[in-house]
Amino acid sequence: MALSQALFDAIVDGKAQLAQSLVEEELEAGADPLALVSATMIPAMDEVGKLFHEEEYFVPELLLSARAMKAAMTPLRPLLAAKGAKPAGVVVAGAVKGDLHDIGKNLVTSMLEGAGFQVIDLGADVTPESFVAAIREHRPQIVCLSALLTVTMESMRTTIAAIKAADLRREVKVLVGGAPLSERYATEIGADGYGATASDAVALARRCVGLSN
Ligand code: B12
Known part of the structure; x- marks a missing residue:
């Protein structure tokens, strides 16, 4: 178009x-x-x-x-949101601590909902503790972390570490995205996947729950 x-x-x-x-x-x-x-x-x-x-x-x-x-x-x-089909899984999503940029994250959550995922959107500036609490409460298969600032990329590492420390790391796949990120950084901080766009988020999430794209 x-x-x-x-x-x-x-x-x-x-x-x-x-x-x-x-x-x-x-x-x-x-x-x-x-x-x-x-x-x-x-x-x-x-x-x-x-x-x-x-x-x-x-x-x-x-x-x-x-x-x-x-x-x-x-x-x-x-x-x-209306574009999607069957319920596919539960996702907890948020922009990480210190990051107020939520437009991209909102696009990711809308697209995931459109693809049939139930999304618990924690908003922006979400602390590692809040992610951990939401995982305990909602038992998602997937956690989506978003960061737009080079300084808040580090919050992703801290969030993943907190999930691990809470003994929840094996229960969830962690997907990361946001303009300053790269595949390499995602691997370095121990994420399960990196996506450059909201469509990538959907493709990755579908793969995480065993659906083909
Ligand atoms: C709008 C904006 C703001 C708004 C945000 C409003 C809001 N509610 O979101 C406001 C005014 C609050 C803001 C503030 C600041 N901003 Co600002 N902002 C932007 C701007 C112009 C657009 C961001 C945006 O919405 N892009 C559009 C969306 C759709 O794209 P996206 O977020 O990248 O998301 C896509 C992908 O990345 C991906 N994605 C995103 N998340 C995820 C997650 C997963 C799991 C996956 C798979 C994919 C994925 O999918 C999305 C859709 O395709 C950018 C410049 C830019 N072009 O990016 C600067 C920018 C990000 N901001 C910047 C800066 C410096 C700041 C401030 C520090 C400014 C200041 N001096 O106060 C503050 C920091 C505030 C904070 N603590 O967060 C810099 C960052 C530099 C850096 N490298 O760190 C940028 C790059 C501008 C620049 N060129 O210098 N900002």
Whole structure:
């Protein structure tokens, strides 16, 4: 699908209401929900990141764009979730301690729900102790950790260590993702899988519960 320039601009300019109504219009015109996210909305957030990096944007602009992205996701979330089939497994997900970036994690959880997983979303800035408590309570097969900052990648290692110390490591598969991560880092911290996109998260999760992709 081609980029929708108006939607792209609305997210980059931080216009939440406009972004949401443009998504609604695109959907009415028959746009594919996933294509809207991957061809326009994620590239728009990448552009925001670039502007921030170049010091044209500062935190207030980031926040406005993040708000626009969230508003744009509102009509899409139920559609992404409706795409899936049978219940496939239980997932506990969260952005790790110190990390407030939750847009990518929200996309991962929506897609997992769409693929039939029951997702317990712990939100952002989740401590290792909260992950451990949620594993004890919900007994998931999979734990998804998300990090967007190089400084919070270390929280993933600490979280995996805490799961191990609580003697729960053998019960769950740990999947990690987020822009600064790599396959190599995932292996180094003892994760079971790394995914670069929300679609990868679904493919990995399906594999973890023995479903073919
Ligand atoms: C929006 C944003 C914010 C918003 C977040 C709002 C929110 N509710 O999420 C706000 C304003 C709060 C913010 C704050 C900060 N930010 Co910021 N932010 C961004 C920005 C522009 C976009 C992130 C985003 O949403 N991307 C879109 C989503 C869809 O992509 P994603 O998160 O990568 O997720 C995808 C994949 O990674 C993957 N995935 C994600 N999680 C998982 C998990 C699993 C298991 C799997 C398999 C896959 C997976 O799937 C997703 C979908 O495909 C990025 C730049 C960028 N282009 O990434 C900077 C960026 C991440 N921020 C940055 C910085 C520096 C900060 C601040 C420190 C700024 C400051 N000085 O205060 C603070 C830190 C706050 C904190 N403690 O977390 C830097 C990080 C640099 C670094 N290497 O550490 C970046 C890269 C900007 C830059 N170019 O410098 N930020």
